[in-house]
Amino acid sequence: MPDFSYLPQIALSGIGVGCIYGLIGIGFCVIYNASGIVNFAQGAFVMLGGMLTHVAFVQLGLPLAVSALLAILIAAALGVVVDRLVVRPLWDRNATMFVMILATLAVQIVIERLTLIGAGDQPRTLPPLTDLPPLMLGPVAVSFQLLWIVALSLVLIWLLDLFFKRTRIGKAMRACAINREAAALQGIPVSRMLALSFALSAALGAIAGILITPTQYTAFNVGVPFAISGFIAAIVGGFGRPLGAFVGGIMLGLAQAVAIVAFGAGLKNVAALSVLLIFLFIRPGGILGEAK
Amino acid sequence: MTLLVLERVTRRFGGLVAVDAVDLSVAPGGVTAIIGPNGAGKTTLFHLISGFQTPDLGRITFQGRDITGEPPERIAAHGLVRTFQLVQLFRDLTAIENVKVGCHLQTRGGVLTALVRPKGAREAETQVTATARELLAFVGLDASAELPASALTYGRQRLLEIARALAAKPKLLLLDEPAAGLNSEETRLLAAAIRRIAAGGTTVLLIEHDMNLVMTTADTVAVLDFGKKIAEGTPRSVREDPAVVAAYLGTAEGAHA
Amino acid sequence: MTTSRNIIWRDRLAAVAPALPWTIALAILGYAFLAGGYLVTVMSFALIYAIFVTGLNVFMGYAGQVTFGHNAFAALSGYGSAVLTASYGWQPLTAFAAGMALALGGALVVGYPTLRLKGHYLAMATLAIGLIVYEVAVQWQAVTGGYMGISGIPPLGVGGFEIMSDRAQLAFLLLVLVLATWSAMRLRASRFGRALVAIAGSEDAARALGIDVAHYKLMAFLISAAYAALAGSLFVHVVGFVSPEVFGLHMVVLAFTMLYVGGIGTAAGPLVGAVIISLLPETFRALKDYQDLAYGAGLILLLIYAPKGLAALGRLIPRSKES
Numbered sequence: 001m002p003d004f005s006y007l008p009q010i011a012l013s014g015i016g017v018g019c020i021y022g023l024i025g026i027g028f029c030v031i032y033n034a035s036g037i038v039n040f041a042q043g044a045f046v047m048l049g050g051m052l053t054h055v056a057f058v059q060l061g062l063p064l065a066v067s068a069l070l071a072i073l074i075a076a077a078l079g080v081v082v083d084r085l086v087v088r089p090l091w092d093r094n095a096t097m098f099v100m101i102l103a104t105l106a107v108q109i110v111i112e113r114l115t116l117i118g119a120g121d122q123p124r125t126l127p128p129l130t131d132l133p134p135l136m137l138g139p140v141a142v143s144f145q146l147l148w149i150v151a152l153s154l155v156l157i158w159l160l161d162l163f164f165k166r167t168r169i170g171k172a173m174r175a176c177a178i179n180r181e182a183a184a185l186q187g188i189p190v191s192r193m194l195a196l197s198f199a200l201s202a203a204l205g206a207i208a209g210i211l212i213t214p215t216q217y218t219a220f221n222v223g224v225p226f227a228i229s230g231f232i233a234a235i236v237g238g239f240g241r242p243l244g245a246f247v248g249g250i251m252l253g254l255a256q257a258v259a260i261v262a263f264g265a266g267l268k269n270v271a272a273l274s275v276l277l278i279f280l281f282i283r284p285g286g287i288l289g290e291a292k
Numbered sequence: 293m294t295l296l297v298l299e300r301v302t303r304r305f306g307g308l309v310a311v312d313a314v315d316l317s318v319a320p321g322g323v324t325a326i327i328g329p330n331g332a333g334k335t336t337l338f339h340l341i342s343g344f345q346t347p348d349l350g351r352i353t354f355q356g357r358d359i360t361g362e363p364p365e366r367i368a369a370h371g372l373v374r375t376f377q378l379v380q381l382f383r384d385l386t387a388i389e390n391v392k393v394g395c396h397l398q399t400r401g402g403v404l405t406a407l408v409r410p411k412g413a414r415e416a417e418t419q420v421t422a423t424a425r426e427l428l429a430f431v432g433l434d435a436s437a438e439l440p441a442s443a444l445t446y447g448r449q450r451l452l453e454i455a456r457a458l459a460a461k462p463k464l465l466l467l468d469e470p471a472a473g474l475n476s477e478e479t480r481l482l483a484a485a486i487r488r489i490a491a492g493g494t495t496v497l498l499i500e501h502d503m504n505l506v507m508t509t510a511d512t513v514a515v516l517d518f519g520k521k522i523a524e525g526t527p528r529s530v531r532e533d534p535a536v537v538a539a540y541l542g543t544a545e546g547a548h549a
Numbered sequence: 550m551t552t553s554r555n556i557i558w559r560d561r562l563a564a565v566a567p568a569l570p571w572t573i574a575l576a577i578l579g580y581a582f583l584a585g586g587y588l589v590t591v592m593s594f595a596l597i598y599a600i601f602v603t604g605l606n607v608f609m610g611y612a613g614q615v616t617f618g619h620n621a622f623a624a625l626s627g628y629g630s631a632v633l634t635a636s637y638g639w640q641p642l643t644a645f646a647a648g649m650a651l652a653l654g655g656a657l658v659v660g661y662p663t664l665r666l667k668g669h670y671l672a673m674a675t676l677a678i679g680l681i682v683y684e685v686a687v688q689w690q691a692v693t694g695g696y697m698g699i700s701g702i703p704p705l706g707v708g709g710f711e712i713m714s715d716r717a718q719l720a721f722l723l724l725v726l727v728l729a730t731w732s733a734m735r736l737r738a739s740r741f742g743r744a745l746v747a748i749a750g751s752e753d754a755a756r757a758l759g760i761d762v763a764h765y766k767l768m769a770f771l772i773s774a775a776y777a778a779l780a781g782s783l784f785v786h787v788v789g790f791v792s793p794e795v796f797g798l799h800m801v802v803l804a805f806t807m808l809y810v811g812g813i814g815t816a817a818g819p820l821v822g823a824v825i826i827s828l829l830p831e832t833f834r835a836l837k838d839y840q841d842l843a844y845g846a847g848l849i850l851l852l853i854y855a856p857k858g859l860a861a862l863g864r865l866i867p868r869s870k871e872s
Binding site: 342343344363364365368369373374375376380381382383384385389392393394396397399400401402403405406407409413416417420453456457459460 | 736740743744747753754755761
Binding site for chain 3: 101110113224228
């Protein structure tokens with residue numbers, strides 16, 4: 001009989017990690033909505049968030065906040081580079097979707113390997129944002145990092161919502177997503193919108209990576225599992241509005257928590273993948289979308 | 293026996309009624325044209341007849357058999373084959389390979405037959421090639437047999453799509469705007485081909501905007517407007533029908549006074 | 550006029566070009582036979598991968614579908630065969646057959662719901678299947694030995710006769726690949742193959758001509774799963790060892806690279822791609838850390854600038870378009 005007394009504690013950390021999955025998933029949605037491409041290199045940006053912050057903080061001695069900001073900006077720039085160097089040439093040559101996916105997977109490999117060569121294979125971690133003992137709610141310990149993760153995620157989602165609904169650029173991006181040709185005819189610089197979507201998505205991924213690193217660790221190869229989880233979040237959420245992917249991420253985090261308690265930590269990934277399959281088979285449109 | 297019967301066929305998309313209680317009877321032999329302004333529901337009607345969409349109400353009967361809601365491949369097996377508004381060729385295959393695919397229903401055999409190649413299958417393959425060549429010649433494309441389908445001019449691609457559909461030996465051939473994008477010379481060739489097809493015993497049902505083509509090939513014309521059938525009869529009677537004129541507001545393409 | 554002379558040479562080249570990849574690949578194989586040693590092992594891997602990739606070619610090249618998870622079927626068959634021989638002492642051939650049956654059963658079970666999906670969803674579902682099998686291989690330690698895997702898998706053989714020597718193995722694998730390629734070519738040049746390429750060309754048009762698209766997609770899926778299963782079982786018996794990494798994501802990316810380098814949809818593609826990609830690490834052996842980096846970058850360049858691969862060279866020579 002699995003010991004369900006651990007469930008609240010694990011569920012709480014499931015929510016924390018779920019927020020991270022949600023942020024990564026939103027990154028997937030942003031690019032997908034702007035271009036129809038699923039960027040399988042998304043995980044690399046998550047990894048870079050933590051790694052670059054660590055390099056700046058530990059090796060360059062910069063303050064934590066500055067390091068984080070630097071990492072986010074570099075990741076965003078790298079996102080644009082990927083768009084220009086890899087995605088655009090393929091797009092211009094009418095590459096099939098499969099080739100696109102494979103190419104972004106190759107980008108993931110390249111970034112991973114460059115990181116390995118540049119920074120070695122040792123896992124690293126970052127100090128938590130607030131160095132205080134966790135709050136106790138009854139038997140459950142709530143770490144400040146978890147609170148930061150949830151709070152910052154919610155703020156980010158609110159800002160994104162404002163961005164897409166209220167600002168000109170945000171609306172322009174949505175227009176590209178709905179109908180690219182019409183948007184181009186309206187004078188919207190579609191090419192720049194795509195680059196922007198990559199930058200935004202990479203930044204979100206980096207932020208997610210920075211937030212989660214203090215609770216676990218980062219290394220050159222953490223990208224792929226995060227990308228998969230983020231993708232699951234996006235699918236569950238329906239590949240549409242940011243809120244959907246976020247809800248999807250939380251659901252995934254909770255589902256994993258239940259699986260860990262019921263079946264042991266080893267089957268965590270199987271649980272996540274099974275959630276993905278179930279959704280794909282039964283409701284590919286996601287929670288907020290239509291059933292097939 | 294009537295070949296195709298539509299009884300009160302209706303299709304809605306949310307609040308919009310695309311096809312509104314349409315009754316239609318198509319007798320075997322000859323050419324029937326469906327015309328109407330843009331958005332009148334003609335292509336949706338084709339989707340309903342050929343199984344790519346299912347009616348919300350009504351019934352479709354083909355050769356006495358109720359085919360409402362059957363999938364396209366089953367309807368094709370009954371002898372009802374369609375072409376598409378935007379040509380759907382197998383672009384990477386050659387012209388003759390495209391037509392050979394059309395012979396799918398006329399042959400049998402799956403994986404085992406492919407590997408073992410018994411005598412019957414080999415003979416069938418020879419027959420398929422011969423049939424494909426005949427059909428290409430029928431539409432005037434025999435010189436282009438080995439070219440990739442994407443290398444053909446648009447007008448020839450349309451003819452190829454028709455040849456491919458004919459390979460399935462349909463009793464009823466549905467042509468969705470076959471003249472769209474063709475110049476006047478290509479349209480003439482198309483009209484001649486359609487008449488030859490009908491003369492050969494295949495009933496033709498076509499959607500068209502090009503009034504010249506309709507007037508010269510169709511025996512019967514039905515007019516749709518806003519999803520409803522508003523007129524039916526010979527080409528001449530329909531052209532002079534005030535309801536039809538009103539629907540088009542006198543701006544039918546290709547029509548002349 | 551020089552133009553017509555150019556055309557004659559161009560046509561001659563176009564006629565000969567398709568045979569070039571074959572000749573090169575077979576020449577390398579011949580050399581391996583003669584030279585012996587490490588090259589034989591490398592070529593054995595290449596042939597096994599070529600079988601796997603031939604199956605992918607049927608599903609992705611002919612039918613135009615997407616899969617990131619066929620390594621799952623190689624794993625099911627490979628592990629099935631490994632467990633039955635190493636842990637339960639079954640005869641290699643019977644275990645081989647049982648492994649393949651397991652893999653095909655799995656393909657049948659997941660095939661039906663998976664193939665209703667399209668595009669990214671299909672890609673992700675197949676990826677998930679591949680990853681789940683990998684995870685189970687890692688976690689179900691009692692049966693699979695986890696990361697440590699299973700060793701001591703006997704080589705293939707009938708009765709007392711076993712395929713022991715490296716060269717004998719290479720010859721055997723070449724025979725299997727020849728049969729596999731021959732079957733794939735037979736399938737392509739038949740009514741069945743035409744239905745598959747029709748589905749790749751336009752599913753709607755295929756259905757309008759009476760082709761039951763769902764059925765043919767499933768058949769293509771099962772066939773490619775069978776090839777994958779064959780490769781998986783061959784691998785474990787040739788190497789004598791199996792672990793989750795053997796059938797992991799690395800196999801997937803490697804196989805796709807072979808498929809694209811060789812030329813997707815062509816008959817020689819799998820073999821050519823497999824031989825070249827298997828030889829490449831040997832060339833880059835000195836730059837070990839940079840290997841995967843070069844590999845990833847090379848793949849990107851390949852996909853952008855040469856998506857049709859090497860075996861499709863013959864088609865690159867332009868023919869006259871209709872005026």
